[in-house]
Amino acid sequence: MSKVKYYYDPDTLSYRKIEPKKSKKYRNIGLFFLGSMLFGLLGLTILLNTDILNTPKELSLQREVKNYELQFELLNKKMGQMEQVLANIEDRDNNIYRLYFEANPIPEEQRRAGFGGINRYKSLEGFNNSEMIIETTKQMDIIQKQMVIQSKSLDEITKLAEEKEELLAAIPAIQPINNEELTRMASGYGWRSDPFTKARKMHWGMDFTAPKGTPIYASGDGKVTRADNNSSGYGKHIRVDHGYGYMTLYAHLSKYNVKPGQKVKRGDLIGFVGSTGRSEAPHLHYEVFKDGERINPINFYYGSLTAKEFENMLKYANQENQSLD
Known part of the structure; x- marks a missing residue:
């Protein structure tokens, strides 16, 4: 029950009841509802940001x-x-x-x-x-x-x-005849005197002087493409295709130790020194081809010679003497 308030009226010398204004009453009601809404909103915000209202499944x-x-x-x-x-x-x-x-x-x-x-x-x-x-x-x-x-x-x-x-x-990287079995390096790649005509002509390989029957070794892995006596001047000779554009030729042999089509490894025995074909004395004529062009074999001996041995070979190979074929 709301309290009733009175005031003293001096004119009538009596107490009169205070009647509240309607506007103030409505304002109070409005403030009450506004406060209630704000409080409710604040409470809802707090509840939504806590786990109070979440179910166990939602929490999980x-x-x-x-x-x-x-x-x-x-x-x-x-x-x-x-x-x-x-x-x-x-x-x-x-x-x-x-x-x-x-x-x-x-x-x-x-x-x-x-x-x-x-x-x-x-x-x-x-x-x-x-x-x-x-x-x-x-x-x-x-x-x-x-x-x-x-x-x-x-x-x-x-x-x-x-x-x-x-x-x-x-790559043909070793000397085809062992140094221990080599008499001498007779002639190198370049212009040399022909042993038969004495004319100066290009010598396309290297001549290794050695006794007849001295073993000849493949200078690199490859496949024997020829082992015959059907090429002018070379006599009995062997050609090995090494792939990658490389091919080697071994000429003036006394006999073969391989057949055409046979695969060989570097260091395999493939034939023996002789003097067949256009040859003045027993020796091995050795050539190296790259992409069909003859190149100087002396650049391919890094696999079998010491620095001193290579130096000596280089010295003899550069002498413009007479070749043996």
């Missing part, structure tokens, strides 16, 4: 979402570490492996290229954590692409390494 889902956010953060850190390792591999690939095998480095823009065209991540849009999920997915896609490029590069390097190993084995 919230914990799961927070756990996923933590896992995404850890995943991003791991991918950052992967990118560092991959960048180191890419650097070594470009500046060591590909450089060594004379392959062009893979451009940085090719390694780091993104994905053009349609929006690959449209299905991930519209969620609370869409931005985080999309960025993580993009990072994973780029790393995956970099790994594919790097894997292909290493496959290429492996193939180049195998080919280089085969090339090094194929």
Whole structure:
């Protein structure tokens, strides 16, 4: 029950009842409702930001979402570490492996290229954590692409390494007659006096003087293409195709130790010194071809001679003496 208030009226010398104004009454009612609304809104805000009204299932889902956010953060850190390792591999690939095998480095823009065209991540849009999920997915896609490029590069390097190993084995790199069995290096590559006509003419190989029957060895891996007496002047001779444009010829043999079509390794015994064909004395006439052109064999003895032996050979090979064929 509301209190009734009175005031003293001096004119009537009596107490009169105070009648409240209607506007004030309405204002009080309005303030009451406004205060009630503000209090209710504040209470609702507090409730919505606490777990008081959440069901156990909702609380479980919230914990799961927070756990996923933590896992995404850890995943991003791991991918950052992967990118560092991959960048180191890419650097070594470009500046060591590909450089060594004379392959062009893979451009940085090719390694780091993104994905053009349609929006690959449209299905991930519209969620609370869409931005985080999309960025993580993009990072994973780029790393995956970099790994594919790097894997292909290493496959290429492996193939180049195998080919280089085969090339090094194929190059005619040893002297075809052992020094212990060699009488002397009779004549080198260049202009020499012909033993029969005495005219000055080009000598396309090197002559190694040795007794008849001295073993002759293949100077590199390859395949015997000829072992016959059907080439003018060479007498019994052998030709070995080493691949990669290289071929060697061994002439004036007394007999063969190989047949056409046979594969040989560097150092294999292929024949014996003789004096067949256009020859003045027992010796081996040795030629090296590259892409069909005769080249100086003296540049290919790094596999069997010491520095002193090579120096002596170079000295005799450069003498413009008389050849033996």
